[in-house]
Amino acid sequence: xxxxxxxxxxEFEHASWEWLSRQPRRNNLILSIARRAVKLAENGRGWLxxxxxxxxxxxxQTPQHPPAMSDGDIEAARCAARFLPPDLPGIVGPxxxxxxxxxxxxxxxxxxxxxxxxxxxxTLDRVEPFVHPGGSLRPATVADLDALRPLAMAAAKAMNxxxxxxxxxxxxxxxRRNIAGDRQFIWTEGSSIRAIAGYAEAMEDAGxxxxxxxxxxxxxxxxxxxxxxxxLAQLLLDQGxxxxxxxxxxxxxxxxxxxxxxxxxxxxxxxxWLFD
Numbered sequence: 683x684x685x686x687x688x689x690x691x692x693e694f695e696h697a698s699w700e701w702l703s704r705q706p707r708r709n710n711l712i713l714s715i716a717r718r719a720v721k722l723a724e725n726g727r728g729w730l731x732x733x734x735x736x737x738x739x740x741x742x743q744t745p746q747h748p749p750a751m752s753d754g755d756i757e758a759a760r761c762a763a764r765f766l767p768p769d770l771p772g773i774v775g776p777x778x779x780x781x782x783x784x785x786x787x788x789x790x791x792x793x794x795x796x797x798x799x800x801x802x803x804x805t806l807d808r809v810e811p812f813v814h815p816g817g818s819l820r821p822a823t824v825a826d827l828d829a830l831r832p833l834a835m836a837a838a839k840a841m842n843x844x845x846x847x848x849x850x851x852x853x854x855x856x857x858r859r860n861i862a863g864d865r866q867f868i869w870t871e872g873s874s875i876r877a878i879a880g881y882a883e884a885m886e887d888a889g890x891x892x893x894x895x896x897x898x899x900x901x902x903x904x905x906x907x908x909x910x911x912x913x914l915a916q917l918l919l920d921q922g923x924x925x926x927x928x929x930x931x932x933x934x935x936x937x938x939x940x941x942x943x944x945x946x947x948x949x950x951x952x953x954x955w956l957f958d
Contacts, residue, residue, distance in 0.1 A: 683738065683758055685765040686730045691719035694728030694742055701737045706889050707805050707949050708753040708776065709740075710927055714884035714891055715750050716742045722859075729766060731758040739779065741766070746846045748954065751775025756782045763787040772798065772956035784955040791957075799842070799954040800932040804946035807925050809916045812944060815905040817871030819913040822861050826868060826875070830857055833878050837896035841931065844954075856880075856894075869910040877906040879914050881926070888924040895928070895937075907937070912944045 688694035695716050702709045719726040719742075728742040731754070739754030741762055748771050751759070759779040763786035772795070773783050784795045822830055831850075834857050838848045846852060860866035860880040869877040877897040883890045892914055897907045911928075918926045928946065930938045 683761045684732045688728040691726040695720050698730055698740045702752055710884045710889045712742050712750040712752050714882045731762050748772035748774050751779050754779055759783040760786040774954040777951040777953045780953045793957045795955045795957050798956045801929045801952040803929055803949045803952055804941050805925050805927045805949045806915055806946045808945055809912050810945040812908050812912045813905055815909055817869050817876055819869055821864055822866040822868050829875050837894050867914050869906050876901055877910040879910045887922055890918045890923045890926045892928040908940050
């Protein structure tokens with residue numbers, strides 16, 4: 683197999699986008715990360731593993747984060763582990779290719795790996811009916827920042843996001859980007875924020891990925907998490923998204939149950955391995 687390196691997000695997108703977008707549901711994560719890096723002119727590097735038949739696997743990395751993998755061929759994942767530079771903090775991708783990469787990487791580098799996350803990637807085409815609690819969904823504004831900031835920090839910690847994504851500056855950058863892009867939402871009742879959620883879009887008309895859904899502990903059990911997720915999903919569908927998606931931690935049966943009742947269907951499993 684042939685491994686090709688791309689030193690900028692634009693070069694990677696040009697070489698891989700057509701192939702990756704053939705399976706937009708299974709490749710949503712890497713598509714959205716690469717598209718964001720191109721739009722925001724961020725640093726990033728990518729790799730494409732190819733055989734005589736064409737691309738077999740793609741990987742893309744932004745600074746301080748593990749590379750994200752596409753769905754693809756197991757042997758291509760092993761080839762990538764033998765080729766990529768030896769400074770990776772970890773790997774994230776569909777379980778089969780992430781596991782193969784991690785095992786080969788550890789054999790090559792004599793490092794050890796520990797499993798950070800096991801996630802289910804869900805997709806949804808139609809929202810099932812749900813009970814609406816008091817309050818309503820609305821876009822967040824810069825005026826909401828002071829109230830949003832501690833909730834987003836708590837969400838990042840509760841979801842066990844990578845350490846770099848829990849840094850206060852990084853959390854604030856994320857919510858400011860979402861607000862500027864009209865992608866940050868809150869569920870309010872009166873003047874109180876009951877729950878938060880945002881989304882990242884992978885393609886223009888499909889694949890908006892809902893994330894950072896959070897309800898403060900003292901407000902849980904009242905339907906706010908269900909309401910903000912279901913209402914945001916319906917809004918995105920109404921605005922022209924062909925489907926929406928999200929990740930759920932397999933260790934959290936409550937959130938998985940909520941998403942399934944709303945109509946989200948499991949697409950594939952993901953794992954994040956962190957290297958010592």
